Each structure stands twice: as C-alpha cells, then as structure tokens.
Amino acid sequence: MPRNQKAHTPLQIMSYAFALMFRNKSMYMDMILGNNELSFAKDTYYRFMKSISINWIRFTTLLAANI
Known part of the structure; x- marks a missing residue:
C-alpha cells in the first residue's frame, strides 16, 4: 500500500452506510452537498x-433479529 493511503476498517465504512440510510441520502448526494468529509474514497465504499x-x-437478518 502506498504511504499516502490509509487503511480503513469495515466498521468505518459500515457506520457511514448506516448514517446515509437514516438520513435518507445517497453517497452521491452527500458528496454533492459537501455535508460529510469522507476519510475514504467513493470507490472504497462501492467496492465494500x-x-x-x-x-x-444473513447480516440484515441477524441485525433485524437483534433489534
């Protein structure tokens, strides 16, 4: 990995995805409006x-069962 790139945990990306869901926004609109400074690239999010x-x-089923 090049020195200027940081490693991002799946937890960071997942928490951002949940925040988008509860704010009823897409990543595109969040980037356009400039509401959130991401610490990772959009390609990282989409790849994840x-x-x-x-x-x-399975993940959403277990999450719903625990909630």
Missing part, C-alpha cells in the same frame, strides 16, 4: 458494498 464475500442477507 458490492463485495461478494459479505453475506448481506
């Missing part, structure tokens, strides 16, 4: 959300 190694159905 499209990851095939994450079972999103």
Whole structure:
C-alpha cells in the first residue's frame, strides 16, 4: 500500500452506510452537498458494498433479529 493511503476498517465504512440510510441520502448526494468529509474514497465504499464475500442477507437478518 502506498504511504499516502490509509487503511480503513469495515466498521468505518459500515457506520457511514448506516448514517446515509437514516438520513435518507445517497453517497452521491452527500458528496454533492459537501455535508460529510469522507476519510475514504467513493470507490472504497462501492467496492465494500458490492463485495461478494459479505453475506448481506444473513447480516440484515441477524441485525433485524437483534433489534
């Protein structure tokens, strides 16, 4: 990894995704309005959300059951 890039935890990206959901915004609109200074690139967010190694159905089912 080049020196000028930072490693981001999945927790940071996931907490940002949840914040977007509860504010009823998309990442695009959040970037356009300049409301949030991201510490990661939009490609990092989209790559995380499209990851095939994450079972999103299981995750949301377990989350709903715990809530």
